Amino acid sequence: MPEFDIVPPEDIATGRATDAYFDRTMEALQHAGKNPTVVAEVTLDQFPTGEWNVFAGIEDAAQLLAGYDIDADALREGQLFDGGPVMRIEGQYQEFCRLETALLGFLSHSTGVATRALEARRAAPDSLVLSFGTRHVHPSIGAMVERSALVGGLDGISNVAAGEVIGREAGGTMPHALVICFGHGNQEQAWQAFDKAVAEDVPRVALCDTYDDEVEETLRAVEAVDDLDSVRIDTTSSRRGDFRHILREIRWKLDARGHEDVGIFASGGIGPESIRELRDVAAGFGVGSYVSNADPEDFALDIVEVEGKPAAKRGKLDGRKEVYRTPDGAHHVGLADRDGPGDGDALLEPLVRDGEIVREFDIGAAAERAADDAETVGFGR
Missing domain, CATH: 3.20.20.70 (Aldolase class I)
Structure with a gap:
């Protein structure tokens, strides 16, 4: 079997696909005997911007977090968002410290591809639009590209192996x-x-x-x-x-x-x-x-609470948050322990509980969600 320059899945799952400074962080925390319970949030923008993106990559993210003693909440696959947290993780920090690099990669690249796909879909709502692009990317991420293209609403894919991974027939x-x-x-x-x-x-x-x-x-x-x-x-x-x-x-x-x-x-x-x-x-x-070839979105993961108290670096909003969708399509970001807008729906829903995935994933449902949200917020008009 040829050896390609591909990080093995087992290294991703065990946290080896990480930035070296997370290894140094673990060494320092273990040396100091410190492992606080924290809340961390993944965000693209702190406040709503009106620039909408399609949330994708969450199935891979859930698979990454499974088996670790953490809880996680997140937007639904295909949800459009324009600010505030898209995911919240709670647990002892050492439990998920090394997973940050892969987690952000799963979400950032998929979301960029799905957003571009929705732009193409909205340009011709009544036409057949197919994904032909995996020849332009590393073959190891072909399934991610094709799944994200379908989440964004494209009608079909071309990559045979990718189709087998995601359960869709290539054409x-x-x-x-x-x-x-x-x-x-x-x-x-x-x-x-x-x-x-x-x-x-x-x-x-x-x-x-x-x-x-x-x-x-x-x-x-x-x-x-x-x-x-x-x-x-x-x-x-x-x-x-x-x-x-x-x-x-x-x-x-x-x-x-x-x-x-x-x-x-x-x-x-x-x-x-x-x-x-x-x-x-x-x-x-x-x-x-x-x-x-969509650029990955610039997600960041930040600790916002330590041992039940708000904490964050400069420029970041501290405290556990919630994101709400109001009937006019707007997003509202607020502290999770405060009342949200009376007509708003909370968007962060359970993803992982005690290391177990508590959500099912369906590409068709995600694409329908993206299409409905696009109508609500006027995406691509």
Whole structure:
């Protein structure tokens, strides 16, 4: 078995995937015989900002905390938030000290990807939008990218192994390499080989921009393959020109020849801006690096209470907190031992109790939560 530069899961679970200064912290605390009971909170912003993100990575975070003698509360997967704590941990500090690095990594990267996915989803609410981006990231995080893309509302994924990890079947049709293997002038052979070889439930989608004009290849494809579902246009940016005009011309000529049922699927450098520009002519989109290459969010974990008393470093709000969602979509952050807004719903819910996970995780429910919250707060308008 080849050895890749991947931190083993067992090292993550046992706290070895940590920053060295947490090892020094443990050494110092153990030497001093000090292990206080603390409350720590994970936050992105102290106060509500109006800049919304999609909370993701919480299943991995729960798995990390399981087995340790702590309690944890957190937002639900797919919840939109704009400030205040997204997670609260209570226990003796040495119990979870070394887990901070991995915990923040699980939440920060997933949340960034899910937020980008929701931006793409909201750009074309009625279109098919698929995740094509795992080729742009380290393969060890492919499952995280695909799960987060689905939490953000994308309709499907492309990574086979990632799909097996998260319990979703990957989809896909053909790359340019397949067409090139048959040679210039033989595109029909490639499209027909695909049609005859793959399972009946795989959509018949012909890639129509490999050698010749996109319109020409499209018209050849609809003649070569019966019951073609759609054509995919993935023209490289150096040859793209006016991409919208190309797709409009394809749509026109398909309709004029009685192929109104053949859809157009666009991919290659696609993001929310291009989706909005093309959504009236393309039936679907493949989104790659815009989602997969999202910057991780800058979460921090801070102690806010020690032995029942408020405590925090400068610039941080001390004391155990609660976050509330009010009917107008706003967030309210307040001390947990005080009354919140009368019409607000508390968002931090039990995640781990005495080291046991007390929550179930469902990608579909998380995506629905993200979609509902996006409507409530006006995300992506």
